Structure formats: structure tokens, C-alpha cells
Amino acid sequence: MDEVDILMVEDNSNDAELTMRALKKISLANRVHWSKDGAEALDFLFCTGNYAHRSPCPTPRLVLLDIKLPKIDGVEVLRRIKADERTRAMPVVMLTSSAEERDVMESYKLGVNSYIVKPVEFSRFVQTVADVGLYWMITNKGPH
Amino acid sequence: MPAFGSVRSRLLAPVLLASVPIAALVIYGSLEAHSMAIKNAERELQSVLKLAADEIRTTMTGADQFLGALAQAPSVQRADAKSCQQLLTTLHKEHRAYANLFVATPDGSVVCSAVPSPKPINIKDREYFIGALKTGKTTIGRPNIGRFVRRAVIPIVHPIRNERGQTISIVGGAVDLATFGNRFAQEATNRSGLTFTVRDRDDTILARFPDNDRWAGSDHANAPVTKAIRALRKAGVAEAIGVDGVNRIHAFLPVFEGRLEELWLIAAVDKAELLAEIDAAFIRDMLLLVLIVTIAGIGAWTLGDVAIRHPVAALLHATQRICRRDYQARYGGAYPGGELGVLARSFDEMASTMQQHVSDIQHAREELMRRNRTLKTLSECNQALIRANTEVELMQRICKLIVEHGEYALAYVCATDASGKLQLVAHAGFDAHALTPDNSLLWRSPATAALTRREYIIVTDPAHDGLLRTRGPNHRELWKASVTLPLFAADAVIGTISIYSESTDRFDGAEIDLLAELADDLAYGMNNLRIRVARAQAAEEILRLNSELEQRVQERTAQLEATNRELESFSYSVSHDLRAPLRAIDGFSMILEEDYAPTFDDEGRRLLAVVRNNSQKMGQLIDDLLAFSRLGREPVVAVDFDMQKLVEDVLTELRAQKQDHWPTIEIEPMPIARGDRSLLRQVWVNLLSNAIKFTRATTEPRIKIGGEGEAHERRYYVRDNGSGFDMRYYDKLFGVFQRLHSADEYPGTGVGLAIVHRVVTRHGGRVWAESKVGAGATFYFSLPSGVNHG
Numbered sequence: 001m002d003e004v005d006i007l008m009v010e011d012n013s014n015d016a017e018l019t020m021r022a023l024k025k026i027s028l029a030n031r032v033h034w035s036k037d038g039a040e041a042l043d044f045l046f047c048t049g050n051y052a053h054r055s056p057c058p059t060p061r062l063v064l065l066d067i068k069l070p071k072i073d074g075v076e077v078l079r080r081i082k083a084d085e086r087t088r089a090m091p092v093v094m095l096t097s098s099a100e101e102r103d104v105m106e107s108y109k110l111g112v113n114s115y116i117v118k119p120v121e122f123s124r125f126v127q128t129v130a131d132v133g134l135y136w137m138i139t140n141k142g143p144h
Numbered sequence: 145m146p147a148f149g150s151v152r153s154r155l156l157a158p159v160l161l162a163s164v165p166i167a168a169l170v171i172y173g174s175l176e177a178h179s180m181a182i183k184n185a186e187r188e189l190q191s192v193l194k195l196a197a198d199e200i201r202t203t204m205t206g207a208d209q210f211l212g213a214l215a216q217a218p219s220v221q222r223a224d225a226k227s228c229q230q231l232l233t234t235l236h237k238e239h240r241a242y243a244n245l246f247v248a249t250p251d252g253s254v255v256c257s258a259v260p261s262p263k264p265i266n267i268k269d270r271e272y273f274i275g276a277l278k279t280g281k282t283t284i285g286r287p288n289i290g291r292f293v294r295r296a297v298i299p300i301v302h303p304i305r306n307e308r309g310q311t312i313s314i315v316g317g318a319v320d321l322a323t324f325g326n327r328f329a330q331e332a333t334n335r336s337g338l339t340f341t342v343r344d345r346d347d348t349i350l351a352r353f354p355d356n357d358r359w360a361g362s363d364h365a366n367a368p369v370t371k372a373i374r375a376l377r378k379a380g381v382a383e384a385i386g387v388d389g390v391n392r393i394h395a396f397l398p399v400f401e402g403r404l405e406e407l408w409l410i411a412a413v414d415k416a417e418l419l420a421e422i423d424a425a426f427i428r429d430m431l432l433l434v435l436i437v438t439i440a441g442i443g444a445w446t447l448g449d450v451a452i453r454h455p456v457a458a459l460l461h462a463t464q465r466i467c468r469r470d471y472q473a474r475y476g477g478a479y480p481g482g483e484l485g486v487l488a489r490s491f492d493e494m495a496s497t498m499q500q501h502v503s504d505i506q507h508a509r510e511e512l513m514r515r516n517r518t519l520k521t522l523s524e525c526n527q528a529l530i531r532a533n534t535e536v537e538l539m540q541r542i543c544k545l546i547v548e549h550g551e552y553a554l555a556y557v558c559a560t561d562a563s564g565k566l567q568l569v570a571h572a573g574f575d576a577h578a579l580t581p582d583n584s585l586l587w588r589s590p591a592t593a594a595l596t597r598r599e600y601i602i603v604t605d606p607a608h609d610g611l612l613r614t615r616g617p618n619h620r621e622l623w624k625a626s627v628t629l630p631l632f633a634a635d636a637v638i639g640t641i642s643i644y645s646e647s648t649d650r651f652d653g654a655e656i657d658l659l660a661e662l663a664d665d666l667a668y669g670m671n672n673l674r675i676r677v678a679r680a681q682a683a684e685e686i687l688r689l690n691s692e693l694e695q696r697v698q699e700r701t702a703q704l705e706a707t708n709r710e711l712e713s714f715s716y717s718v719s720h721d722l723r724a725p726l727r728a729i730d731g732f733s734m735i736l737e738e739d740y741a742p743t744f745d746d747e748g749r750r751l752l753a754v755v756r757n758n759s760q761k762m763g764q765l766i767d768d769l770l771a772f773s774r775l776g777r778e779p780v781v782a783v784d785f786d787m788q789k790l791v792e793d794v795l796t797e798l799r800a801q802k803q804d805h806w807p808t809i810e811i812e813p814m815p816i817a818r819g820d821r822s823l824l825r826q827v828w829v830n831l832l833s834n835a836i837k838f839t840r841a842t843t844e845p846r847i848k849i850g851g852e853g854e855a856h857e858r859r860y861y862v863r864d865n866g867s868g869f870d871m872r873y874y875d876k877l878f879g880v881f882q883r884l885h886s887a888d889e890y891p892g893t894g895v896g897l898a899i900v901h902r903v904v905t906r907h908g909g910r911v912w913a914e915s916k917v918g919a920g921a922t923f924y925f926s927l928p929s930g931v932n933h934g
Contacts, residue, residue, distance in 0.1 A: 014728035021735065068721070097723040099770075100715075120726045120763030122734035122756070 005031040005137065007060040009041040009077065011069050018122065019064065022129035028137060033060065038072025042080055045087055059090045062136045067096040067103055075106055082111040089143040091136055151456060155448035156441050163437040170433055174426035178419055182393055185418050186381040189395030189411040196409050197399045203241060204300065207319050208282045211302035215315050221304050223249050223313035229256035243293040243320035250277060250311045259293055271404060276303040277311055284405040287321060287344045289361045296321035296342060296350030296360060298405055325351040339386065343408040359387060369394055373408065383415060391415045455480045459491055471499035514650065518658045521550035525662055529669035538669050539570035546643055547572040553623045553646045558591045559639035566591055590628040591640040598637055600629040600660065602651055624648045629660055631667035641666060715773055722766050729759040768895035771826065772880065775902050780820045787817040787860065791849055794828040798836065807836060807845030814851030815858045819927050823903045830896035831862045831923050837890055838866035838921065857909065857926045865920040877913060900925065
């Protein structure tokens, strides 16, 4: 498997497609792995379950995490990411529709690096994703 | 008793004192009498002397005449011895005044003398003889004690001259002084103790009476009397010791003063004798005085004893008895007269009054003690009221206290049961008097009467008390009077209390008042206990209800919480799940537009735009709805913060979103706000967004923002010069989803102002606005300065 730069955890395929489109615009699309639910995301990150064959287990450079996810929700995933030594340093950006104060606080408490509310308007959405990707992949100096 | 000695002595004292002036008077009188007597004696003596002197002079004059007559006798003239002798003798016998008569020849020899002499006498050497011869006149010689007559005489000679003037003979005589003196003394006075002395000029006693023989011829030049006379040398009186040693009052008188024949006559009385009577009288008087004083003294003493000491003793005795608190003491006996009687009477009165007072005090004290007992009982009962837990306990205790502290014989309390019938509930004193209570006989007791009459009943005749009458014959000695008082709670009689006394006089007005108070307190206590029981029950009920209520509240709260949670999750889903499809709609339609643009004509593109617009709008609507609903749930946390800064922050944010056609903003200073910063932020966002939105069409858009603070609230405003709104639709301004402009003119969901209204209202403030169509609008809101509530 290729090096994965970005792990996108999103259960809504529409949203996923739109996100991909946005990332494509800034040429980041080809190294994106898409997990449809929290459990799969964790399997992927920790190379367990279906992804047990992945070895070594490199961590992506960015995680775009939605909150409302089946099986294990985004907050839980965040918690586990930030609880584990191997993945703690990895930047996690919540990219979610929820503007709920509670979700925001919870996420920051768990150590999320950024919290983005998905705008409804497409162009804005695209812009936002592009900005985010650009920032975290290019502008920001990652822990690697 | 020694104490009274002084009273009697005091009586004596005046007596004795009175005797002093009397004694003085007597003494004075005596002294006066003395001097008076002496004066009288002197006067008498002097007059006696005067008489004697006169008589002597008379006698001498007589003698002169006699001799003159005798000289005529021839025998005498011839000096014939024989014949004259006879003559002389005869005459001598007749005239006793002469001690002798004689004739002498001129040569001095005595030829004849009445008193014969043993031998011839010659008198030529005699002064008088010489003198007579010389003068030829009658000459008186010096008094002397005749040689041969042996007595005091005054010689007197009468020379007989012839025609030629020759003395032929001399006739003479010796005037007898002694006899004269004696006779005189005896005649002149008849007083004993009188002495009569005749002296010559040389203080030789010529004659003295009495005891002439003894004294005649003696010379007492040195006798005190002599000295006294010599001191005076003239007539006078003197007190002196006489020649015989006896103190006499002397009076002396010279006769033939200055002449040869000078004589001193002295008459004297024995002073002691003179005064003897006076002295005796004095002594007598003094003795009498003493006697009188003694008698008076005894009389006073006795009088004092009887009139004073005895009554005083009686008074003293009575007083001492009173001191020993025997107030029945009285004077006793008849009242003496005068002040003592008044005193005794007053004493008796005072004793009576005192007795009365003491008796009154005694009564008052007894009454006080009785009252005290009852008050103490009342006090103890009040304490029992506080401490008792049940009605029966209270009543028992009260009865016991009445009997023990109040010292009454019996006490019992009856209470009305539910049906209004009396029941004997508590009693005291029954055991002591072997009484057993019987409820069935209550109808006969005064308790029933008190219940029906609703006032207190006093029974003084045991026969009228039905309850205790049948207890046995000796109960009549147990009590003499009783009082039964009804117990009132509000207006109802809830029982009675009966109190029995062993004396008849205990239930006077004041006692009844106290017992009535006791009854009231007891009724109050009983009532209180009932209330307390009811209250306890009520409290239990309340607790029960409370716990029920709490349970229900808990259930409701749980329900509400469940509902809340549902709502929250609902909002959450809305915010999350609704947006996703919207995003898809907008996104994919955008993709469609981008990717398949060439295949679309204008109409197609327009249709797509509509689709996109609407999805965006829906998204906005959802956001607004969510915000609005969130406001209802979140608590308002009020803090003070800088409002101006908030406004500036909001403006900066808004500006970032919309760069073009940015209006001119004027920010006036505004006061610190007290409220929820994030909620108020929303308010400013909405108001300022509106202001910006509605000035979009204005050529020179201007927005003014400011505020002012007052004591009770702070007001803020946003003024724009935009399109304004019609005041006719003011009511709809702050309604949810109410819009005063069409969506084509000004986009917006109509929730913004509703949100502003809700937030400000939740802060306890007000929102209002003014506008004129085409002239802009001003939106105001106020926030209270004090504590606001969520």
C-alpha cells in the first residue's frame, strides 16, 4: 500500500466525494485513505483487524475526522488516537457538520488539533477543505 | 427600784430647794432681828442713860438747892457739931439720895456728918473744898468712892459766906451714886441683864449694878469696853466685852463733860441675853423649818411614791411587757390625775392601737402567705404546663401541685369527652382522705354545675356537694369550702377543675382571681397539648405528602430531563444530520455546474442556481433555528465585560466576511455590560448584520453604535441610515420567522431579531426600535445593572 498522507473518516459518501473533490483541487487526493466508520479507522491506524497485514504501521500525516460515525464515533476515535503513544502526535482535524458547543469542547479537551464545521455551501466547503489540507500538509510543520 | 429614786429625789429637790430661801429668810430675819434688837437696846440704853444723866443733873441741881437750903440752917452756919449732927442725921434719913451730909469748917475739918466716922476727917485738901473756898460757890467734886461711906458719891459743897464774904462754914453732901444707880437701874428698866455703871473720867468704876460691891472702885482701864469708850470719847454705843467678861451692848454717856465731876454713865445689856430670845426664836424657826422640810420631804417622798413612782412603775411595767411583744399590756388601775393620767391614758390608747396594728399585720401576713402559696402553686403549675407531654400527665401534675404547694385538701380535674360528657380525669388528695372517685356520680358534683353555668361555683356547705357526699360520714371534717372553675378553650368549656379547702376563708376575691388564672393556664395547657398532638399528626401528614411530592417531582424531573435530552439530541441531529444532505445538494449541484457547464443552457444554469440557493437558504434556516432553540436551554451566566470591545470584535468578524460596501461605523463610548458575553455577542451579530444588510442600498451607509448607563439599566443602540421599516408592522418585528421585507429584497430567515429579543428578555432587559421608511432605523436594547436572572 502506498504511503497515506491523509486519513479521512467519513460515513456520508456524498460528503466524502465532495471532500475528495476538494482535495483533488489541491492535488492531495491521491494519498487519501477513506474509512467509513470509526472502527475501521482505528483498525487502519493501529494496523489491527482487517489491516493487520499493514506493517510496519505508519501513521498518516493528517486525520480528517467526522463526529457522527457508525460503530465507533469520532470523539471516541479521537480519544483513542490521542491516548496511544504511536498516534498521539498525529494532527487530527475534526471536519464535521456539528457546531455543537459540547462537541467542540469535548474534542479540544481530548486534544484535537483543529475543529472545522463543514459549511453547507459547496464552494465554501471546497475552499475550506482546500485551506485545511493546504495548511496541515504544506504550511504547518508536522511532527514527522 | 433604783431607777425611781431619781423621780422621788427630784420631788425632794424642790422641797429642799424651797427650804433654802426660807432658811435664808429666817436667817436674814434673825439677823435683822438681831440688829433691830441691838438698835432698840441701844436706843433704850441711850434713853435710859439720858434719863439717868438728867436725873443726876437734876439731883445735883436739887442737891445744890438742898444745900443752899441747908446752908440757911444756923447750926450749919455755926458749924455746930452737935446741932448740925442731929440735923444732918435726920435729913440723911429722909433724903436717901445722899450718902452723907456734912458740915465742915473752913479749915476743912468735918464737924458733923450724917455718917459718923470713926475718926475726924479733914477735907481741906480736896479739890472741891479748895475750889469752893476760892469761889464761894457751890462746887461739885470729883466723883469717887467715899472713904468712909464706902460707896460712889459725888461730893458737893456749898460754902457759906458771911456778910463780909468770909466763908464761915461749908456744907456738903455726897450724892449717892450707888443707890441712885441701883434704884435707877431697877426703876428705869425691868429687864434682866442690864448693867448700869458709873465711871469717873479715869475709868474707875464708881458704881455698878448689879454687883456693885464687887466692882465698885475697880479700875478697868484695859477692859475692851473701856477701850471702846476711849476710842469714841463721847456719847455712843459699842459692843464690847464688859469688865466681867460678858459681851454686852454698851451705851455710854458723859455727864458734866469736861468738868471735874465728869461722870461716865454706861448702860449695857448682855448681848447674848438680849439676842437670846431672837436666837432662840431663830433656832426655833430653823428647827421648825427643818421639821417642815422634813415633813414636806417625807410628804414629797411619799407623794412621789404614790403619785408618781407608782404610776410610772405601772407604765414601765406595761411598756416592758409591750417590748416583750405582749400587746395586751395596759396601765392597769385607775388613772391618776393630771399629766400622768393623760400619759397613762395615752399609753393605753397607744397599746390598743399597737395591738390592733400587730393584729392587722399578722392578718396581712397570713393572707400574704396564703397568697404566696397560691402564687407558688400557679408558678409551679405553669412550669408543669411547659413540661407536660400529655393532657393526663398535665392534669395529674396540676392537681398534685395544688394539693401540695397550695396546701389545699383536694383537687380534681374533669374533662369533657367527645360527646360533651364530663369524665373525672385526674385528682389529688383523694388517697390521703380515703376517697375513691366514681364517674357515675359526677352529675352530682359542682363540676357539672360549673360546666353548664360556665362560671365558677363556690360551695360552702358539704351537703351541697353531691360527688363527695357519699364518701362516708367523716368527710365533713375534711373540707369546709370548695370552688369549681370551668376550663375554657376559645369559647368552649373543655372541663372543670375543683379545689377543696379545709378553712372557710380561703376563697376570697383575690384567691379566686388567682385560681381562675390557674384554671385558664390549665385550659390553655390542655388546649396546647391538643394542638401539639394535632400538629404532630399534621406534621406527619405533611412529611408523608412531602415525600410523595418529592417522588413526583423526581419523576417529573426525570421526565423533563428525558425530554430535554430528547430535545438536545434532536437539535444535535438537526444540526448534524440535516446539514449533510444539504451539503450534498449544494455540492453536487455545484459539481454538476462545473463539470457539465457546457451542456447546460442558461435556463438549465438558472434552474441549478435555484436549487443551490434554496439549499443554502435551508442551511441558514437550520442554523438560525438551532441558535434560537439553544437560547431557551442555556443558562445565562452574567459577568461584567467591555461591551465596546465586543462590538469591535463582532465588527471585525463581520468585516472579514464582507469587505465590499463597508459602511462608515461610528462607535460611541458605551458602558460596561453585565450579562452573558456569548449570547450578547449573538445579539450584536444579528443587529449589526441587519444594519449592514439594510444599508447596502444606501449611497453613504452610516452606522452609529453607542450606549449610556443609568442607575438601574444600561442602554445600547444601533442606528443606521438604511432603508428602515414601516412602523405599522412594529408588532411583527421581533416575531419568529416574521419578515417585513421580502426575501428577494433582503435575504434573511426572520429569526435574527427574534433571537435578539429572546436573549435580551432572558437578561431581564427590553428591546425596541424606531424607524422611518427610507430614513433608516434605530434598534435599542437595555440590560439591567443589577443581578439578572437566568
